[in-house]
Amino acid sequence: MRNEKGMMMTKIRNKKKKKQKKKKKKKQKKKKKKQKKKKKQKKKKKKKKKKKKKKKKKKKKKKKKDSFIYLPRVHMMLHDIAITDYENDFDLQRIDYQNHRKGLG
Structure with missing residues (x-):
């Protein structure tokens, strides 16, 4: 009698374990499916x-080509102006320093 009761209990336990395993497997399958779906959506x-970024880049390139035209003569003039401005500034600084040394400024 005792032995039979023990056998029944083990059978019941084994059945419960099998059910739990099945549930676990189902859950894992569902989880995997969800993950795959998420990955696909992300891709x-x-x-x-x-695609959107590429389109934007193309537009920018077109604008750059049209915006700047290189003219050597104008460029050289600007360059000369910049140099003279720098020289003038340097001269003014020197004069200021000399006056400072003399005690005038």
């Missing part, structure tokens, strides 16, 4: 973003 989003 789709990334592709869309990349």
